[in-house]
Amino acid sequence: MPKWIFVTGGVLSGLGKGLVSASISKLLQEEERNIVPIKCDGYLNVDPGTMNPHEHGEVFVLEDGTEVDMDFGHYERFLGIECRGDWNLTSGRVFSDVIQKERNGEYLGKTVQMVPHVTDHIKKKWGENASQGDADVVMVEVGGTVGDMENQFYLEAVRQMRNELPDQDTYLVHTTLVPYLDAVGEQKTKPTQHSVKELRELGLEPDMVAGRSEDRLTEESVEKISLFCDVDEKEVISDPNMDTVYRLPLVFQDQDAGSIISESLGIQYSSGSLEDWRERTENLSSGPLAKIALCGKYTEMDDSYASIEEALKHSAVEIGGSVEIQQVDTEEFDPEDLEGFDGVVIPGGFGSRGVQGKIEAIRHCRREGIPLLGICYGMQLMSIEYARTVLDLDAASEEFSDDHEDSVIKEMKEQKNVEKMGGTMRLGSYKAEVSGRVESIYGSKEVEERHRHRYELNPEYEERLEAEGLRISGRNPESGLAEFIELEDHRFFIGTQAHPEFTSSFEDPNPLYLEFLNSCTE
Ligand code: GLN
Numbered sequence: 001m002p003k004w005i006f007v008t009g010g011v012l013s014g015l016g017k018g019l020v021s022a023s024i025s026k027l028l029q030e031e032e033r034n035i036v037p038i039k040c041d042g043y044l045n046v047d048p049g050t051m052n053p054h055e056h057g058e059v060f061v062l063e064d065g066t067e068v069d070m071d072f073g074h075y076e077r078f079l080g081i082e083c084r085g086d087w088n089l090t091s092g093r094v095f096s097d098v099i100q101k102e103r104n105g106e107y108l109g110k111t112v113q114m115v116p117h118v119t120d121h122i123k124k125k126w127g128e129n130a131s132q133g134d135a136d137v138v139m140v141e142v143g144g145t146v147g148d149m150e151n152q153f154y155l156e157a158v159r160q161m162r163n164e165l166p167d168q169d170t171y172l173v174h175t176t177l178v179p180y181l182d183a184v185g186e187q188k189t190k191p192t193q194h195s196v197k198e199l200r201e202l203g204l205e206p207d208m209v210a211g212r213s214e215d216r217l218t219e220e221s222v223e224k225i226s227l228f229c230d231v232d233e234k235e236v237i238s239d240p241n242m243d244t245v246y247r248l249p250l251v252f253q254d255q256d257a258g259s260i261i262s263e264s265l266g267i268q269y270s271s272g273s274l275e276d277w278r279e280r281t282e283n284l285s286s287g288p289l290a291k292i293a294l295c296g297k298y299t300e301m302d303d304s305y306a307s308i309e310e311a312l313k314h315s316a317v318e319i320g321g322s323v324e325i326q327q328v329d330t331e332e333f334d335p336e337d338l339e340g341f342d343g344v345v346i347p348g349g350f351g352s353r354g355v356q357g358k359i360e361a362i363r364h365c366r367r368e369g370i371p372l373l374g375i376c377y378g379m380q381l382m383s384i385e386y387a388r389t390v391l392d393l394d395a396a397s398e399e400f401s402d403d404h405e406d407s408v409i410k411e412m413k414e415q416k417n418v419e420k421m422g423g424t425m426r427l428g429s430y431k432a433e434v435s436g437r438v439e440s441i442y443g444s445k446e447v448e449e450r451h452r453h454r455y456e457l458n459p460e461y462e463e464r465l466e467a468e469g470l471r472i473s474g475r476n477p478e479s480g481l482a483e484f485i486e487l488e489d490h491r492f493f494i495g496t497q498a499h500p501e502f503t504s505s506f507e508d509p510n511p512l513y514l515e516f517l518n519s520c521t522e
Contacts, residue, residue, distance in 0.1 A: 001169065002036075002130050002135040002136055002137060002138050003136065003137050003138070003169055003170070003171070003265040003266075003267060004137075004138050004140065004161060004165065004169060004170045004171070005021075005024065005137065005138070005139050005140070005170070005171045005172075005173065005261065005265075006140045006141075006142065006158050006161075006162075006170065006171070006172045006173070007020055007021045007024075007139065007140070007141045007142065007172075007173045007174075007175060008142050008146055008155065008158075008172065008173070008174050008175070008199065008204070008206075009142070009143075009144065009145050009146065009174070009175045009176070010145060010146050010147075010174055010175070010176035010177070010191070010192065010194075010195025010196065010198070010199065011145065011176045011177040011191045011192065011194075011195050012145065012177050013143075013144055013145050015175050015176070015177055015212045015239075016175070016212065016239070016245075017071075017141055017143070017175050018039070018069075018070075018071030018074045018075075018141060019074055019245050019248055020173065020175050020210050020239060020248070021037060021071070021074075021075070021139050021141040022037070022071075022074040022075050022077075022078040022079070022248075023078065023248040023249040023252050024139065024173065024249075024252065024257065024258075024261065025037060025075065025078065025079055025137070025139050026078045026079060026249040026274070026277070027249055027252055027253055027257060027258030027261075027274075028137055028258060028261065028262065028267070028269070029079055029273075030268070030270060030273070033136045033137060033267075034133055034134050034135050034136050034137075035079060035081070035135065035136070035137045035138075035139060036087065036129055036130055036132075036133035036135035036137070036138045036139070037071075037072070037075040037079075037083060037087060037138075037139045037141070038087045038088075038089065038126060038129050038138060038139065038140045038141065039068070039069050039071050039072065039087065039088050039089070039141050039143060040089045040090075040122075040140065040141065040142050040143055040151065040154045041069055041088070041089065041090040041091070041143040041144075042090075042091050042143055042144045042148060042150030042151040042154075043090055043091060043092065043150065044090075044091050044092040044095070044150075045090060045092045045422075046090060046092040046093050046096060046422060046423075047066065047067045047068065047085075047088070047090060047092075047093070047422065047423060048067060048068065048069055048070075048090075049067030049422055049423055049425075050421055050422050053303070053304040054297075054298075054302060054304050057070045057303035057304065057306065058070045058073065058303055058304050058305065058306045058307060059452070060072045060073045060076075060307065060502065061427060061428065061450045061451070061452050061499065061502055062082070062083055062084065062085050062428065062450070062502075063082045063428060063429045063450065064084055064085050064428055064429075065085070065423075065427035065428025065429070065450075066084070066085020066086075066088070066423075066427075066428070067423065067427065067452070068083070068085060068087075068088040069088055069143070070303065070306055070307075071141065072087075072088065073306060073307050073310070073502075074245075076502075076505060077307075077310055077314075077504070077505045077506055078246075078249070078505075078506060079505075080505040080506075080507055080508055084129075084132060084133070086125070086128070086129055086132065087129050087133070089122065089125060089154075091150055091151075094118060094121060094122060094125075094153075095118070097121060098112065098117060098118055098121050101121075114153050114156075115153070115156060118153050119153055119156050119157045119160060122153065122154060122157040123157050123160065123161060126138065126140065126157075126161075136267075137265075137267070140158070142154045142155060142158065145195075146174075146195055146198045146199050146202070147195070147198045152202070155199075155202050155204060156202065158172070158204060159202060159203040159204055162204070168264070168265060168266045169265070171207050171208070171261055171264055171265055172204060172205070172206050172207050172208070173206065173207065173208045173209075173210055173261075174195070174196060174199060174206035174208070174209050174210070174229075175209075175210045175212060175239065176191065176192040176195050176196075176209060176210070176211060176212065177191055177192070177211075177212050177213070178191075178192055178211040178212065178213040178217060178221055178225075179191065179213070180213065180214050180215070186218075186220075187213060187217065187218055187220075187221045189211075189221050189224045189225050189228070192209065192211060192225055192229065193224075193225070193228045193229065196209070196228070196229040205230065206229060206231055207231065207235060207264060208231060208235040208236075208237060208257070208260070208261070209225050209229055209231050209235070209236050209237070210237050210238075210239045211225065211236065211237070211238055211239060212239045212240075213238065213239070213240055213241075214240065214241050215240050215241075216238040216240050217236065217237075217238045217240075221236075222236045234255075234256065234260060235260060237252060237255045237257050238251070238255065239251075243284070243285060244281065244284045244285075244313075246277070246280070246281045246284065246313075246506055247281050249274060249277065250274060250277070250278055250281060253274060276507060277506070277507065280317045280318075280506060280507065281317075283316070283317045283320055283321055283322060284313065284316070284317060284322045285322070286320075286321050286322055287321060287322065288316075288321065288322050288323055288324040289316055289319055289320075289321040289322065289323060289517070289520075289521045290316075290323055290324070290342040290343060290517060290520040290521050291323075291324040291325075291326065291340060291341050291342050292312055292323060292324065292325050292326070292341065292342065292343050292344070292345060292517075292520065293326055293328045293337070293338055293341040293343070293344045293345070293361075294308065294309070294325055294326065294327050294328065294344075294345050294347060295328045295330050295333070295344060295345070295346050295347075295357070295358055295361045296327065296328075296329070296330065296346075296347050296349065296354065297329065297330060297331055297349065297353050297354040298327050298329050302327070304347075305327075305347045307499070307501040307502055307504070308345060308347050308375065308501045309325050310501070310504065310506075311500070311501035311504035311509065311510055311513040312325055312345070312513060312517060314504045314505065314506055314508075314509035314510070314513070315504075315509045315510075315513045315514040315516070315517040315518075316517060317506070317509070318509045318514060319514075319517060319518065319521065323517065326341070328361075329354070329357075330354040330355075330356075330357030330358045330360075330361060331353060331354045331357060332357070333354075333356075333357025333358075333360055333361060335360060335361070335364040338361060338364055338365070338370065341370070342370075342371070342520040342521065343370060343371035343372070343373070343492070343516065343517070343519065343520035344361060344365050344370060344371070344372050344373075345372075345373045345374075345375065345378070345516075346358050346361065346362060346372070346373070346374045346375065346377070346378030346381060346382070346495075347375050347376075347377070347378060348375050348376035348377045348378065348452070348453075348499060349376075349377040349378075350377070350399070351399070351400065352399075352400035352401075355381065355400055358377075358378070358381050359381055359384060359385045359388070362374070362378075362381055362382050362385040363385050363389060365493070366382075366385070366386075366487070366490070366493060369490060369491050370491070371491050371492035371493075371516060371519040371520045372492065372493050372494075373492070373494060373495070373512070373513070373516045374485075374494070374495030374496070375495075375496065375498075375499060375500075375501070376451075376452070376453055376496070376497060376498070376499060377453075378495055379457075379484075379485060379495030379496050379497055380397055380409045380455060380457065380495075380497075381397075382485060382493075382495040383395075383408055383409065383457050383461075383465065383470070383485060383495070384396060384397060384408050384409060386465060386468070386470045387406060387408045387461060387464075387465065390468045390469070390470075391461075391464055391465065391468055393405070393406040393408065393461075394406050395407075395408040395461075396408070396409070397409035397410075397455055398410050398411050398455065399411075399454075399455050406461070407458055408457070408458055408461045408465075409455050409456065409457060409458060410455060410456065410458040411454060411455055411456075412426060412453075412454060412455065412456045412481075414426070415454045415455075418454075425451075425452050425453055425454050426451050426452070426453055426454065427450075427451060427452055428450055428451060429448050429449065429450050429451075430448070430449070430450075430451055430476055430483075430498070431446060431447070431448050431476060431477055432446070432447045432448070432449070432474040432475060432476055432477075432483035432484060432498070433445060433446060433474065433475055433476075433477050434446070434447050434473055434474040434483075434484060435471075435473050435474070436471055436473035436484075436486055436488070437473065437486050437488075437494065438473045438474050438484045438486060438494065438496075438512075439473070441511050441512055441515045442511050442512070443511070447474065447483075447484075449483075449496065449498030449499065449500045449502075449503060450498060450499050450502045450503065451497065451498050451499065452499060453497060456481050456482065456497065457472075457481070457482040457485075457497075459480065459482075462482065465485075469487065469488070470485055470486075470487060471485065471486050471487070471488060472484070472485055473485065473486045473494075474496070481497065482497065483496060483497050483498060484496045484497075491519050491522065492515070492516055492519035492520075494512070494516070496512065500512045500513060501513065
């Protein structure tokens with residue numbers, strides 16, 4: 001029987017519950033212990049694949065091809081594990097399952113209700129997730145904030161589980177905001193008290209309160225939260241702002257969070273298992289090895305390229321330092337914007353906005369010998385730039401133009417008849433047979449990376465591109481689809497149809513990103 005840790009949030013959304021869950025999981029991770037992270041989202045989309053990443057944050061893609069909440073990025077990067085699509089519940093998915101069952105007659109004769117039918121379904125899913133992952137510890141993060149209408153039934157399912165299971169088998173961590181009020185010069189615990197009150201109205205008592213604050217919680221705040229929220233003082237922990245998110249497991253460890261939770265759950269805890277992690281984190285505080293431009297389209301507070309930024313950091317840490325990443329908006333691009341950068345990444349993307357600027361950035365890097373890594377759309381635009389400048393073609397992608405003569409990037413055959421949106425792209429892990437520099441980077445003739453796209457390099461143009469020096473150095477063995485391209489006489493000019501950033505973790509960086517950053521530091 002697994003142990004269950006539930007993470008809820010109060011006061012505000014966006015407090016970093018995913019990071020709290022990932023950090024606690026990291027503390028509890030041991031060689032012989034499987035941790036299964038589950039994320040419950042309140043929205044009615046079946047998965048986040050149809051949401052705008054500039055609003056909702058990056059869509060993370062799992063090995064099995066499921067598009068999931070970006071918190072799974074934290075789980076995989078912290079824990080170095082492969083998660084499954086089923087571990088992301090959304091209200092959209094839960095309701096469509098329940099309605100499907102109703103139509104199939106599985107509840108025949110019954111009035112189908114939120115309680116018990118929806119809550120039973122959620123608990124059943126959690127149970128299935130736990131057994132799929134052969135879980136010793138299940139970490140269930142309930143998205144949103146206590147008091148939201150859309151996550152109430154998840155919290156009700158938590159309440160029922162807490163009642164049904166022995167005390168020693170569940171643990172509840174409530175993450176809240178403890179704001180600092182400048183005018184009075186002190187931290188305020190009232191919002192936390194209120195959110196715990198709201199939690200209690202739903203029949204839930206927290207075991208631990210993680211106070212999200214600018215600095216560590218003061219002694220006074222800890223005393224107050226402990227008194228009003230009925231948790232031990234040692235179970236009120238600080239979740240302060242930090243220079244890097246990778247420091248959070250260490251900050252929790254320093255407050256004994258790992259041993260407190262383990263003791264309560266009656267499981268083994270070996271402290272001191274984060275030595276390598278600590279060393280790597282120190283690197284992130286040292287000076288930057290390189291300055292990288294991430295050329296995308298941006299809005300304020302943008303999380304759309306989170307995994308790329310993290311993959312660059314993982315590589316920097318492996319080399320022994322940090323990396324400075326600057327977002328360069330390609331909607332109003334001038335090659336001068338790239339002055340002072342050691343390398344450029346063109347990330348994945350959709351649509352026509354900012355495309356011309358990205359193509360100009362690619363041309364600049366190709367001509368000036370600046371290391372360039374093109375991810376998915378980035379690789380497609382590298383091919384278009386080459387076709388335009390070197391082959392002198394009127395090249396474009398069918399995605400953003402109908403009136404160019406040469407569709408160097410075209411829609412994949414399998415995509416032509418796709419009408420439904422949501423989970424219909426070429427998604428998840430696919431193999432590539434590789435050669436050239438890509439082969440030596442991966443140290444293997446066969447590479448597997450994750451994908452998310454509808455378009456591909458048009459085979460009709462491959463011969464001409466290769467004749468002019470653009471090497472196709474990776475192909476899918478079944479379909480022949482171009483997976484990697486590269487230029488030989490360049491410090492680093494590699495594009496891939498895949499998203500290697502999704503397989504990079506803090507303690508095991510992705511080889512392509514690592515080599516890219518190495519080239520930038522030369
Ligand atoms: N829009 C492009 C396609 O669908 C690239 C997608 C991406 O960059 N993820 O093929």
